[in-house]
Structure formats: C-alpha cells, structure tokens
Amino acid sequence: MISISETWATFVLKYFGGTRIDFYEGFQNLVENGISVNDSLKELNAIWSYSGKKPDAPLAIMTSDLMIQLANGMALSRALSRWVPYEEASLLAAGEKAGSLVQACDDIIRVITAKQQIVGAVVSAVAYPAFLSLPLSTILATVASKLVPSMARASPPETWEGAAWLLYRLSNFVTGYGLLTVALLLAVVTVFVVSLPRWTGSIRGVFDRGPFYSTYRMVHGSTFLMNLAVLMRASIPPYNALEMLGEYANPWLKEKIRGALYGIRMGSNLGVALDDAGHNFPDKRAIQFIRILAARDGFEKAINNYSxxxxxxxxxxxQFTAKLSFVVSLLMIGAVMGLVIVGSQEMENNFDKSIGHTATRIPQS
Known part of the structure; x- marks a missing residue:
C-alpha cells in the first residue's frame, strides 16, 4: 500500500526538475570525492530527512527507497526509474556501464535544464490564450446575460442589423451552448493530454504533422536527440543507446525507437534507420542531417553538437508560437470588445428610433 507521502514524493520528483537537480548535484558531490554509492545515499538521506526528523520529505523518501533497492541487488538506475523520467534513468544506466557516474550526473542536469527551457516555452504558449480567455469569457457572459436582454426589451431584435444583429446571435449562442462548449473544450483538452504519450499508429502519424501534436513531437524529439548524443558520447553504440532509451520510454516514443532499431538491425546507419521507419521523428530535416553525419567519422561528437x-x-x-498565440488571443478580445461597442451603439440607435416612432404615433391634444 503506497502512502500519501510516497505518492506526493513521486509527483514532486517526476514533475519538478529542480528537486531532481538537487539530488544529482548532492550525489555527484559525494561520489566524485570517493564516497561509495551506498554511503552517498545514506549521507544524503540524513541531510534531506534532517537526521530522521523529517522522513516524509520527497528526497528523503526517495533516497531511503534507493538504499533498500540497492541492498536487494538492484542497479541504481533501475531503482531510480520509479522516481525520475525515463531518459534520466537511461543516462544514469549509461554512466554505470561506462563507470562514470559523475559525468552522467552532469549530463542529466544538462538534460533537465534543457527540458525546463522547453517546458517554459510550451507553458507560455498555452498560458497566454488560457489566461486571456478568462476576460473574454467574462465579456461574453455579461453581454449575453445583461446587455442584450436589456436592449431586447426596449427594441425588438428582429429589427436589428449589422453589429447589433451579430451581437444578438453571439448572445444566443453563449446562452444556449456556452456551458456545453466549455465542457466540450475541457473534454477535448483531456483527451489530447491523455493521448500524447499513449496514442500510436498511422493515424497518430498524420496528427503528429499538425498543430499541437507536432509541438509534442518537437519537444520529445529535442530531448531524444540530446539523450542519444549523451549515450553515444559515453561510447555506447547507436543500437544499444536506442535500446536503453526505449526501455523506459512511453508507448508513443517506443514506437519510434522500435522502427529505428529494426533499421539498424537490417544494417542501416542511424539516419537511414530513422528515415526508413517512416515516423518523421524527430523531423524530416533532422533525419536528413543525421543521415549525412552518421556516414562520416566523429559521429558521436557531431550528433552531440547537432542536438x-x-x-x-x-x-x-x-517561443514564437507562444508569442503568436498571445497576439491572436489579444486580437480575439479586441474583436469581441469592438463588436460589443459597435453593437451596443447600434442597439441604442434602434432604441432611439423606436422611441421616436412611438412618439409620432401619439395623437396631439
């Protein structure tokens, strides 16, 4: 039975790169000074648990679990795979194999930092429109619940034209389908997020070329190339490096790696294997560069520089996508605000005309 504190520790370590960097830096500092892996974990556990006073701290829980797993004969990279993303466990496994845990920690920290940059750019691209949708929703709700009904009582909507008519139709849509639209959007976002690491096959390949899914491909393609370069720099052949990355990968990435592994087994170099796999992963241009580099000496250094x-x-x-989404969101809010202003003015004009016509029909005494 997994405790709440263990669940929280798993969440923190999986999704907060800064916490993992703290672990790798602390572990690296001890190991490079000649302290054994087991003793390093013991010392780190004492530090992060404050000598046992706070045993539920995420890093204290993790180091305690690592000590138990190592005592049972498990490799550090395998034990760590429960707590960290797959690529970090792969890089540490490469360090174990090459006898260079200190260098592996350096490489892992570099990968985490790069991922933080990527995630920051992605969050910006999503956060801008998400944040600006709040005032837009407020404006639409106010128009639908207060402005249009008030004007409709004073002037028949059937007589409205132009911006007033469009605002009336928009109000009806918000009133009739607003909640349904929000629910549908939330469902689409949920399906999208769940499908990203899990959906495979030829149809997914088509979606990977389009909006949103292509960003996911770009993000994971970047980290894939970097991880591959780091493993190859540790003198691990491309085939073995791919196997190590595939061991901890999600289903979507496993599919891409399996295709490349098949090509290498058939005698192709890495670039040709990625091309023949037909997944356009990391992307078409990157594959062509890898094909050229893989056919020449010094591929390990070249792929590291290219990554x-x-x-x-x-x-x-x-980052460009983030800026574009921000501009588009601002334009949408501006368009709605303009429609509200022009439509309101036209409604008032219709109201004035209605009052004028009523006054002319009143008989003079």
Missing part, C-alpha cells in the same frame, strides 16, 4: 543546435532552434520555434 544542442536543434534544441535551441526548437525552443525558439516554441
């Missing part, structure tokens, strides 16, 4: 450049380019593209 850095591709990561920076991916972050710039996502």
């Amino acid at each position: 850095d450049r591709w990561l920076k380019a991916s972050i710039k593209r996502i």
Whole structure:
C-alpha cells in the first residue's frame, strides 16, 4: 500500500526538475570525492530527512527507497526509474556501464535544464490564450446575460442589423451552448493530454504533422536527440543507446525507437534507420542531417553538437508560437470588445428610433 507521502514524493520528483537537480548535484558531490554509492545515499538521506526528523520529505523518501533497492541487488538506475523520467534513468544506466557516474550526473542536469527551457516555452504558449480567455469569457457572459436582454426589451431584435444583429446571435449562442462548449473544450483538452504519450499508429502519424501534436513531437524529439548524443558520447553504440532509451520510454516514443532499431538491425546507419521507419521523428530535416553525419567519422561528437543546435532552434520555434498565440488571443478580445461597442451603439440607435416612432404615433391634444 503506497502512502500519501510516497505518492506526493513521486509527483514532486517526476514533475519538478529542480528537486531532481538537487539530488544529482548532492550525489555527484559525494561520489566524485570517493564516497561509495551506498554511503552517498545514506549521507544524503540524513541531510534531506534532517537526521530522521523529517522522513516524509520527497528526497528523503526517495533516497531511503534507493538504499533498500540497492541492498536487494538492484542497479541504481533501475531503482531510480520509479522516481525520475525515463531518459534520466537511461543516462544514469549509461554512466554505470561506462563507470562514470559523475559525468552522467552532469549530463542529466544538462538534460533537465534543457527540458525546463522547453517546458517554459510550451507553458507560455498555452498560458497566454488560457489566461486571456478568462476576460473574454467574462465579456461574453455579461453581454449575453445583461446587455442584450436589456436592449431586447426596449427594441425588438428582429429589427436589428449589422453589429447589433451579430451581437444578438453571439448572445444566443453563449446562452444556449456556452456551458456545453466549455465542457466540450475541457473534454477535448483531456483527451489530447491523455493521448500524447499513449496514442500510436498511422493515424497518430498524420496528427503528429499538425498543430499541437507536432509541438509534442518537437519537444520529445529535442530531448531524444540530446539523450542519444549523451549515450553515444559515453561510447555506447547507436543500437544499444536506442535500446536503453526505449526501455523506459512511453508507448508513443517506443514506437519510434522500435522502427529505428529494426533499421539498424537490417544494417542501416542511424539516419537511414530513422528515415526508413517512416515516423518523421524527430523531423524530416533532422533525419536528413543525421543521415549525412552518421556516414562520416566523429559521429558521436557531431550528433552531440547537432542536438544542442536543434534544441535551441526548437525552443525558439516554441517561443514564437507562444508569442503568436498571445497576439491572436489579444486580437480575439479586441474583436469581441469592438463588436460589443459597435453593437451596443447600434442597439441604442434602434432604441432611439423606436422611441421616436412611438412618439409620432401619439395623437396631439
């Protein structure tokens, strides 16, 4: 039975890179000074649990579990895979294999930092329209519940034209279908988020070329290339590096890795294998560069340099998307505000005309 504190620790360690960096830096500082892995974990547990006074702290729980698993004969990377993302466990496994845990920690910290940059760019792209949708929803709700009904009582909507008529139709939509639309949007977002790491197959391949899913492909393609470069720099052949990355990968990434593994088994180099797999992963242009680099000497260094450049380019593209989404959201709010202002003015004009016509029909005494 998993306790609440363990569940919380798992959540913190999986989704908060800064906490994991604290672990890797602390572990690295001890190991590079000649302290064994077991003793390092013991010392770190004492630090993060405040000598046992706070045993429920996330890093204290994790280091305690790691000590137990290592005592049972499990490798550190395997024990750590419960607590950290798959690529970090893969990189640590490479460090164990190469006998360089200190370098592995450096590489992992570099990957976490890069992912934080990517996630920051993605959050910006999502947060801008999400935040600006709140005032937009408030404006529409106010128009639908107060402004239009008030004007409709004074002037028949059937006589409205132009912006007033459009505002009336928008009000009816918000009143009749507003909640349903919000529920549908939430359902679509939920399905989208759940499907990202799980949905595979040819139809998913089509969606990976379109909006939103292509961003997910770009994000994971960037980290995939970086992880692959780090493993190969540790003198691990491409096939074995892919196997290590695939061991902890989600179903979507496993599909991409399996396709590349098949190509390498058939005798192709990494670039050709990625191309023949047909997934356009990480993307078409990246595959062509990898094909060229893989056919030449010094591929390990070349792929490391290319992964850095591709990561920076991916972050710039996502940041551009964030700025574009912000501008589009502002334009939408501006358009609705303009419609409200013009439509309200036209409603008042219709109301004045209605009063004028009524006055002319009153007989003079």
